[in-house]
Amino acid sequence: MSRKIYKDIAELIEKRRTQGLIKNERVITSPQGTEIEVGSRKNVLNFCANNYLGLANHPEVRQAAKDTIDSRGFGLSSVRFICGTQDIHRELEAKVSEFLGTDDTILYAACYDANAGIFEPFLDSKSAIIADQLNHASIISGVRLCKAKRYIYSHNQVGTGNYTFDGKTLPGLEAILSSEEVQACEYRMVSTDGVFSMNGDIAPLGEIVDLCEKYDAILMVDDSHATGYIGATGRGTHEHFGVMGRVDLITTTFGKALGGASGGCTSGRQELIDWLRQMSRPYLFSNTVAPTVVGATLKVLDMLTENTILRDRVHANANYFRNKIKDAGFSIIDGDTAIVPIMFGEYENDAVLAQKFANDLLEHGVYAIGFFFPVVAIGQSRIRVQLSAAHTPEQLDRAIEAFVAVGRENGIID
Numbered sequence: 001m002s003r004k005i006y007k008d009i010a011e012l013i014e015k016r017r018t019q020g021l022i023k024n025e026r027v028i029t030s031p032q033g034t035e036i037e038v039g040s041r042k043n044v045l046n047f048c049a050n051n052y053l054g055l056a057n058h059p060e061v062r063q064a065a066k067d068t069i070d071s072r073g074f075g076l077s078s079v080r081f082i083c084g085t086q087d088i089h090r091e092l093e094a095k096v097s098e099f100l101g102t103d104d105t106i107l108y109a110a111c112y113d114a115n116a117g118i119f120e121p122f123l124d125s126k127s128a129i130i131a132d133q134l135n136h137a138s139i140i141s142g143v144r145l146c147k148a149k150r151y152i153y154s155h156n157q158v159g160t161g162n163y164t165f166d167g168k169t170l171p172g173l174e175a176i177l178s179s180e181e182v183q184a185c186e187y188r189m190v191s192t193d194g195v196f197s198m199n200g201d202i203a204p205l206g207e208i209v210d211l212c213e214k215y216d217a218i219l220m221v222d223d224s225h226a227t228g229y230i231g232a233t234g235r236g237t238h239e240h241f242g243v244m245g246r247v248d249l250i251t252t253t254f255g256k257a258l259g260g261a262s263g264g265c266t267s268g269r270q271e272l273i274d275w276l277r278q279m280s281r282p283y284l285f286s287n288t289v290a291p292t293v294v295g296a297t298l299k300v301l302d303m304l305t306e307n308t309i310l311r312d313r314v315h316a317n318a319n320y321f322r323n324k325i326k327d328a329g330f331s332i333i334d335g336d337t338a339i340v341p342i343m344f345g346e347y348e349n350d351a352v353l354a355q356k357f358a359n360d361l362l363e364h365g366v367y368a369i370g371f372f373f374p375v376v377a378i379g380q381s382r383i384r385v386q387l388s389a390a391h392t393p394e395q396l397d398r399a400i401e402a403f404v405a406v407g408r409e410n411g412i413i414d
């Protein structure tokens with residue numbers, strides 16, 4: 001059948017292809033890790049997984065998943081409130097709450113769902129959401145599902161003025177919170193990522209918490225890129241800034257540092273979590289988290305509570321890599337996380353160059369990905385490097401050598 005939309009979409013894709021903006025997926029034929037098989041290539045060094053603590057294929061985590069299959073089965077074939085809650089789901093909710101220092105926790109199939117289901121139960125058209133300009137796509141999806149008034153503040157700016165970031169001029173958080181319009185709303189919810197995935201920078205949570213208390217706003221932090229390794233014992237951004245217990249709602253994923261399978265949660269104030277359990281649509285109408293994921297995540301939290309070896313190692317690796325790459329002359333966004341963005345915005349056709357750089361890196365046995373519009377702003381293309389506790393010093397040095405070689409080949413550094 002020939003419909004107009006088929007032809008139009010094929011043309012759109014072709015146009016994107018000629019602009020160098022098509023995302024192609026590479027196929028991995030090994031478990032996730034620091035050395036993987038990509039197609040026919042063996043021993044490719046992986047620098048683009050969210051496997052911050054190296055737990056995605058950790059023997060103890062794998063064993064916990066296998067043991068849980070034996071003790072609790074493969075699937076539950078149900079949502080939570082019908083027959084999808086096992087003892088281990090409750091146990092995981094309690095353990096996450098203890099780890100994050102919150103009252104209670106509710107599990108979701110993914111953090112995407114946690115974010116999709118967090119706004120609408122609390123906020124209607126009489127209320128306001130005040131969100132950081134760079135918030136994750138899943139938060140934006142959640143905001144779209146509710147009728148609250150929407151305000152965007154300039155990325156990580158808490159002040160009362162206007163600020164320009166990524167070519168957009170927007171007010172700071174206090175400018176919005178203190179406005180009559182927003183103060184006249186029934187409820188106000190401020191929403192931010194803890195660590196921003198594309199920039200690897202951290203939200204100034206200390207100041208944000210103070211402002212939320214001053215202007216009577218609920219604070220929601222998505223700590224997906226922080227939980228497990230940011231803060232002295234890896235509890236997250238709230239620990240990093242010494243504001244544990246002062247964030248109303250934290251959403252996070254089990255699909256990154258905490259083993260990397262899937263699953264997510266919302267954790268926070270008892271009254272708010274109680275209400276989500278009654279009202280949050282992705283929780284009510286989507287399947288329970290698989291027992292294997294629950295069992296393995298319980299194991300991960302035990303491991304992270306015992307000591308901070310992995311947390312300390314990923315920070316040491318990130319600092320080592322960041323310093324070496326800076327010294328080599330690359331232009332990066334500086335920071336304190338395990339994300340190191342190498343920026344190509346100063347070059348013409350930055351999107352194409354970022355893609356080429358990634359392809360050339362693969363020729364040198366290193367896997368990293370070029371990001372470009374619409375994932376990041378136009379003219380802000382980058383290679384995002386993600387470090388893991390599992391990277392060895394030898395792997396880090398091999399990767400740095402490859403970056404330097406490809407940088408020289410492409411005339412980016414001398």
Ligand SMILES: *Cc1c(COP(=O)(O)O)cnc(C)c1O
Nearest residue numbers: 110111112136222224253255264
């Ligand atoms: C990865 C990520 C998500 C999505 O998590 P999933 O559990 O994979 O759905 C949500 N928010 C942020 C900030 C993320 O980085």
